[in-house]
Amino acid sequence: MTRLYRISPEHPESGPLEDAAQALRRGELVTFPTETVYGLGANGLDPAAVRRIFAAKGRPGDNPLILHVESIEKAREVALLDSRAEALFRGYAPGPLTLVLPARECVPSVTRGGLPTVGVRIPDSSIALELIRRSRVPVAAPSANSSGRPSPTDVATVLEDLGDFVAVALDGGPTRVGLESTVLDVSTPVPVLLRPGEITLENLMESLGEVRVSGEAEELRKSPGTRYRHYAPRIPLYLWSPREGEALFALLASRGEEPGYMGIIPPPSPVKLEILFEDISQYAREFYRCLRKFEIQGVSCIVAELPEKTALGRALEDRLRRAAGEEGKKSI
Ligand code: TXA
Ligand code: MG
Numbered sequence: 001m002t003r004l005y006r007i008s009p010e011h012p013e014s015g016p017l018e019d020a021a022q023a024l025r026r027g028e029l030v031t032f033p034t035e036t037v038y039g040l041g042a043n044g045l046d047p048a049a050v051r052r053i054f055a056a057k058g059r060p061g062d063n064p065l066i067l068h069v070e071s072i073e074k075a076r077e078v079a080l081l082d083s084r085a086e087a088l089f090r091g092y093a094p095g096p097l098t099l100v101l102p103a104r105e106c107v108p109s110v111t112r113g114g115l116p117t118v119g120v121r122i123p124d125s126s127i128a129l130e131l132i133r134r135s136r137v138p139v140a141a142p143s144a145n146s147s148g149r150p151s152p153t154d155v156a157t158v159l160e161d162l163g164d165f166v167a168v169a170l171d172g173g174p175t176r177v178g179l180e181s182t183v184l185d186v187s188t189p190v191p192v193l194l195r196p197g198e199i200t201l202e203n204l205m206e207s208l209g210e211v212r213v214s215g216e217a218e219e220l221r222k223s224p225g226t227r228y229r230h231y232a233p234r235i236p237l238y239l240w241s242p243r244e245g246e247a248l249f250a251l252l253a254s255r256g257e258e259p260g261y262m263g264i265i266p267p268p269s270p271v272k273l274e275i276l277f278e279d280i281s282q283y284a285r286e287f288y289r290c291l292r293k294f295e296i297q298g299v300s301c302i303v304a305e306l307p308e309k310t311a312l313g314r315a316l317e318d319r320l321r322r323a324a325g326e327e328g329k330k331s332i
Contacts, residue, residue, distance in 0.1 A: 002159065002166045009033070009172040012127045020168040021134035024049075028167035029056060031144045031158045032131050034123035036096050036177045036197070037151040037288070038158050039068065039141030040166070041131070044078075047108040050140050054110075056165035059147040064113030065140040066098050066121050066181075070132045075120045078107050078138050084208060085186050091207055093122035094129065096177055096198045100185040111140050117187045127172045143180060150231045150288040150323065153178050157292065178285035179315050184211070196318050198284075200311040231323040233291040236301040239324050242268075248303065260294040262287075263305025272299050280307050284316050291323065 005016035020030045027049040030041045040056065042049040044067045054061055069075050072089045079101035081089070088099060103118035112118050123129065132139050143151040144158040144166075152158045155171040182197030184204060192212045193201055204211045240248050242265050249269040252259050258272040264283060267274060275290050277283040294302045304320055307313035 002163055002169050004155070004159075004169045004171060006171045007127055009125065009127055012130050012170075012172070016168075016170055017127075017130050017134055020131055020170055021136075023167040024131075024135040024137065024139065027052070029053065029162075029165055030131070030168045030170070031155065031162070031166050032125075032128055032141075032170045033155075033172035033175055034068075034096075034125045034128045034141075035175060036123070036180050037153055037175055038144040038155065039123075039128070039139075040144035040158070040162060041068070041139040041141040043135070044068075044111050044138040044140030045106060045108065046137075047110045050108065050110045052165070053140060053142065056162050057142060057145070057147045059142065061110070062113045064115055064117075064119060065111050065142050066119040067107070067111065067138040068121055068123055068128065068132055068141050069138050070122065070129045072122070074132075074138065075101075075122065078104055079118050079120050080104065082186070084191065088184070088186070088204075088207055089122065092199055092203075094124035095122070096124065096181040097121065098181045098183045098195075100183065100187055100194065102187050117185070119183060121181055123181075125172070127170055131170070148230065148232055150233065150291045151180060153285070153288055157289070174285070174289075176285070178287060178289075179312075179319060182315075185214075196315040198312060198315065200314070202311065231288065231291070231319055232325060233302060233323065234295050235299065237291070237320075237324040238301060238303045239306050239320055240303050241306045252301065252303070257300045258298075259301050259303045260297060260299035261303045261305075262290050262294075263303075264307065265305055267303065271303070273297050280310060280312050280316065283307060284312050287316060287319065 007016050098119045098121040100117050146161040153175045182199040183195035185192040192214050246268045260273040261267040261271040262275040
């Protein structure tokens with residue numbers, strides 16, 4: 001049975017934190033909020049505990065985990081930080097930025113998915129930081145969803161996917177950003193953006209000068225996780241740009257589909273269920289939750305507006321395209 005605690009995001013209570021920290025030290029799994037999405041945490045230095053994460057999620061063993069630490073000093077204990085990494089963490093930590101760095105020997109191979117590097121992040125959440133501090137270990141934590149499913153932005157979603165595996169669940173309410181951290185590889189001479197997030201390419205270029213955006217072939221090599229389908233809802237997802245007008249909606253209607261729609265701009269034709277967002281931040285924050293909501297609301301497919309390519313828009317577009325898989329590619 002999972003021990004579930006409501007906990008204050010501003011002033012997290014020590015009882016639940018201590019229970020969760022002890023569970024981590026015993027090698028058990030704990031779910032906790034970060035500013036991006038909920039994580040499924042384990043002691044990142046304990047291979048048996050880390051294997052429990054892979055088993056619970058059904059995650060392929062070559063997809064490495066991110067180590068969550070509470071400070072730059074702790075980051076230095078698990079990875080080699082050069083001057084670029086130091087400057088980035090000074091500028092953006094705690095925050096939604098994961099740096100891929102050369103790993104120190106204490107990091108087990110299973111945590112790294114067999115790579116010589118390790119992803120390190122200092123999350124901007126008092127609950128997460130206080131949990132890591134009390135556990136006294138770096139916390140390996142992927143998003144707390146079954147592999148391939150939309151990431152969880154609230155604790156109910158975590159328990160839906162992984163309730164059987166979680167010893168302690170810390171419920172700090174819905175997460176602030178809603179999309180996962182920016183992943184930047186700084187183990188190479190020119191840093192490579194592997195996953196866009198709230199911290200943008202422009203932000204990173206300001207600190208670093210040159211940054212490359214990884215192409216498909218390189219992603220496969222560099223970030224094994226990107227090889228697999230991600231964030232996928234159980235019903236087809238089509239991407240729609242307002243420039244296209246009504247064509248996609250007319251096509252779906254002619255096939256007898258009853259779509260659900262989400263976006264900032266209202267759909268050009270009536271749909272079975274529509275979810276409108278005030279702005280791109282709200283769209284990003286609620287995107288994953290809405291994917292799952294549509295599945296249980298009896299729509300036959302989902303149409304999602306492709307957002308403008310603003311900072312957060314690019315991160316959302318990345319997740320939309322991955323969630324849509326081949327279905328989405330056909331419609332755009
Ligand atoms: O916002 C986040 O980053 C959330 C919260 C819980 O912190 N975590 C998260 O973890 O999204 P996960 O495992 O769902 O996604 C991590 C991504 C994967 O695509 C993985 O392949 C990549 O980061 N990654 C991790 N370590 C890496 C490494 N050493 N080299 C290349 N890519 C790495
Ligand atoms: Mg994930």
